Amino acid sequence: MPNNQFKKGELYSFITGKASTAIARRLQKNFKQANIDITIEQWSVLYHLWKEDGMSQQQLCDATFRDKPSITRLVDNLEKLKLVKRVASKDDRRINLIYLTKEAEVLQEQTIDVATQTLNEALEGVTHGQIEIAKEVLQKVYDNLK
Template sequence: METFRFDQSYGRILGVAYTSVYRQLAKYLKEKELCITPDQFRVLTHLWQNDGCSQQDLALSSNRDRANITRIIDILEREGIVERKDHETDRRIFRIFLTTKGKMLEKEAAKCGQMAINDALKGISKTDIDICMNVLKKTIENLS
């Protein structure tokens, strides 16, 4: 029986790859002097596509727990990037809206995200990227 090698395992490689892309994105956001972190970027990407969604929707779409989303939204609100508004019919729910500042971040932040991904995929064939994407989608499906 083969011994488990954590340093060569799927989970370890996946985690290191994620961390590497995360750090590269952080580097580009900092270089562009954008006042957001990769975690905030992750939440903002959903708002840029669906402004005014609830905190619960943001938690689900970004695969984060509600406490984490609340903390991120608190920071984004303090920075003037988003604002909370009461839901029209349900007082227990807040909807999250981008401010003008939040909307203006999209173009430059998206460039940073694309540059980080381009760096990560440099020298990798489209066929290999497609295979990787299929494996990752299947991993998500298996664990959902």
Template sequence: MMKVTEREIFEILSGKISGVINRTVLKAFAQTGIDITTEQWTVLSCLWDKDKIIQQEICDLTQKDKPSVTRLIDNLEKKDLVKRVSDPADRRNNLIHLTPKGIALKQNTTEVVHNIVNYALEGISDDELIRAKDVLLRIMHNLKIY
């Protein structure tokens, strides 16, 4: 097994790559007039895949805690991108629902994110990406067991 240096461990734990990606996406959103954060985009992205889901499902999909997701949904509601609707099957729950404005945001944000991802992955082969994905998924699996 290859030894990982303390510096590499720090960079992994500090979220250095994630931070660079988030800052790049946020800057690109601002340059294109998209007024959301990368965290808000992750919530919207969940809803673009499956609209009208409960908050706990968003927590599970984004790996964020309930207070953080509540804050994100509150801010998305203020921007008229989502709304809460009572769940007819269980009145204790609210379904988080995209508004027409939230639906309309999908195309532009998706294009921005795809452009950044394509740029970031430039020069990386499909085989390298597959190996990297496999390693990252194994790390996630190992940590869920821990």
């Protein structure tokens, strides 16, 4: 028996990430208001590099759920902004490792502050218990489909 408690039309909005899209739009708006001139997609790459600098482009694909052409384009644009640099791997020159520049390190605190502010706006009125349940449910959905 299916475990689908959505009304017709609700399920698609849920699956396509209506809330996620709204948060991304608000974050982009908040970046713009703070004079941070990067896209949400670029920020997601920087975010993962702040956690682990020197990732390969394939690792960035896996971490951000993007395909290789998308990551190549994002890294190209981040290089133009002087926020990252590509370095050929010493073990395999076919692999590029992506490293943050000093300029990207300066952006870290400012962008994390804006992201935290945005998440606080999004979660206003949501209890800790509700957040934990949502995380558990979404993790289960992800685990079921990976």
